Amino acid sequence: MFIVDLVVALAFGLIIVWLISIVFSTRGPWGSLLWFFLVVSLFAWAGGVWLVPFGPRWWGIGWLPIIFMGFLVSMLLTAASPRIPRKRRNSQEETIAEVESKVVIDTIFWVMIICLLFFGIFHYNW
16 A cells, blocks of 8 residues: 555646646745655645545545645645746845755755655554
């Protein structure tokens, strides 16, 4: 079940991120479709296996919780994504506050990825 759940979450994560990027013209909060895809897929996987399965079952897994979690997380991340400013600043130098905020966001990102992997794998050992 582990492999099937993960493959289904990755497949639906790819579809959801592709649709969101076309409809809203965004690459996610990190500016990269790869990281956006990774986060959406891991949330879909972890949330999908921890939610009570509902809806039709194919290959022994409930697909609707995975789709629901992937869609919910992708919409929340899209709403939190920075919009491209119409005017660029002339100065390319970053302030200390901008650098510190990037470090904090990167740290939160990696902690979130590790927690999602832990929760997904922990479900199968529960």
